[in-house]
Amino acid sequence: MLYIGFLAATPSLREALPxxxxxxxxxxxHIALVILAxxxxxxxxxxxxxxxxxWRDALEALAVGVAVFVLWINLDLSWAMQGxxxxxxxxxxxxxxxxxxxxxxxxxxxxAVVPIMEELFWxxxxxxxxxxxxFRELPPASASWRALAISSVLFAVEHFQxxxxxxxxxxxxxxxxxxxxxxxxxxxxxxxxxxxGTWVVATGAWGxx
Numbered sequence: 001m002l003y004i005g006f007l008a009a010t011p012s013l014r015e016a017l018p019x020x021x022x023x024x025x026x027x028x029x030h031i032a033l034v035i036l037a038x039x040x041x042x043x044x045x046x047x048x049x050x051x052x053x054x055w056r057d058a059l060e061a062l063a064v065g066v067a068v069f070v071l072w073i074n075l076d077l078s079w080a081m082q083g084x085x086x087x088x089x090x091x092x093x094x095x096x097x098x099x100x101x102x103x104x105x106x107x108x109x110x111x112a113v114v115p116i117m118e119e120l121f122w123x124x125x126x127x128x129x130x131x132x133x134x135f136r137e138l139p140p141a142s143a144s145w146r147a148l149a150i151s152s153v154l155f156a157v158e159h160f161q162x163x164x165x166x167x168x169x170x171x172x173x174x175x176x177x178x179x180x181x182x183x184x185x186x187x188x189x190x191x192x193x194x195x196x197g198t199w200v201v202a203t204g205a206w207g208x209x
């Protein structure tokens with residue numbers, strides 16, 4: 001709720017900034033608030049302890065992360081998007097040079113913070129809650145394919161590229177159910193976002209951000 005709320009308020013916050021202030025730095029505030037919230041509730045996130053992932057699960061997560069990235073950059077079809085593409089997060093300054101501090105914060109947020117936050121909500125909570133309100137009592141492997149489908153559709157609605165989001169949700173959910181550790185989809189999600197961020201900076205396709 002904090003993440004989505006701040007995201008929705010960003011346009012208004014940018015307009016309220018004093019003249020000359022760079023509204024793109026609001027993303028750093030956005031991510032900092034999420035980090036603080038994650039730290040505040042850390043004791044409740046039992047699935048994040050211990051921080052361990054077997055090598056086979058890790059390799060699977062890496063492969064899924066790469067596959068989702070490749071699909072993501074190739075599914076920018078007009079019918080697979082919610083509306084018209086925007087300018088995205090453009091880290092260049094007035095002279096056209098890239099502000100690497102903005103890039104670093106954007107990639108850090110996308111690859112290190114967002115995957116933990118989103119996997120805690122969409123996979124650990126939503127995927128299991130659909131089957132059982134007392135979701136902590138339901139092992140990931142016992143989640144139904146119906147729950148996987150519904151949670152993935154909702155995950156897709158959250159993303160501008162809804163088809164890419166749907167495929168990502170199905171992929172991340174499936175490896176969560178198979179591996180029974182949340183670190184598996186977190187790693188896959190982080191790999192996707194890290195590769196996407198690197199690709200965006202290399203190609204200047206800011207609309208993907």
